[in-house]
Amino acid sequence: MERKTNELENLVEQTRKKEKISKKEVDAKWILKIVSVAFVISFIFSYIANSTIPNLSLAFGILITLLFIFVGITMDVVGVSVTAADEAVFHSMNSRKVRGADLAVKFKKNADKVSTFCCDVIGDVCGVISGAAGTAITVILVTDFHTNLLLTGLIVTAIISSLTIGGKAIGKSIAINKSDIILYGFAKIVSTFYRR
Secondary structure (H helix, E strand, O other): OHHHHHHHHHHHHHHHHHOOOOHHHOOHHHHHHHHHHHHHHHHHHHHHHHHHHHHOOHHHHHHHHHHHHHHHHHHHHHHHHHHHOOHHHHHHHHHOOOOOHHHHHHHHHOHHHHHHHHHHHHHHHHHHHHHHHHHHHHHHHHHHHOOOHHHHHHHHHHHHHHHHHHHHHHHHHHHHHOHHHHHHHHHHHHHOOOOO
16 A cells, blocks of 8 residues: 555656656636637637538538538647647658648647647537538428427537547547557648748
C-alpha cells in the first residue's frame, strides 16, 4: 500500500514539473474569444440549418445533415491529431522548408487551443446543428409520409447519434495512429489560405 502511495506522489510531482501553464496563467482573453467565436459560428450554422433544411427535399436534408456530421468528425480527428503529434518531426521538416511544416509547428505549440477550436467549437457545434437538422428531417418525414412523430424523432436522433459517436470513435483511433500525417495534411491545407 505504501509503495502505491509513493508511486502516486512521484506521478503527481512529475506532472507538476511537466505542466506548461499554471492555474494563474490561464488565458482569459483566449477563453472569451473562443466562447464568442463558438456563439457566432453556432448562430450562423443554426440559422442556415433551420432556414434551409425544412424547405429542402428529404434527400437534400439528409445530405446536409450527413455533411455536418462529417465535418464534426473530421475536425475531431484534427483536434486529436494535434495533441498526439510529435513536434520534432515538424521542426525537421520546417528546417528543410517543407510547405506547411511551419504551421504544423505553430499548431502543435498551441495544441490546447487548436484542439479546443477543432473538437469543441467546430466539432460540437456541428453535433448540435446535426441534431437540429434531425428535427427538421423528422418534421419532413411526419408531414410528407404521415409517420408517428415520437417514433420518427427517436429513430432519426438515434441514427444521427450513432453515426456521430461511431465516426468519432473510428476517427480518434486513426488520429492517434496517424497524428503526424493528419496534422501535416491539415497544416498544408491551411497554409494555402494563410498569409505570413
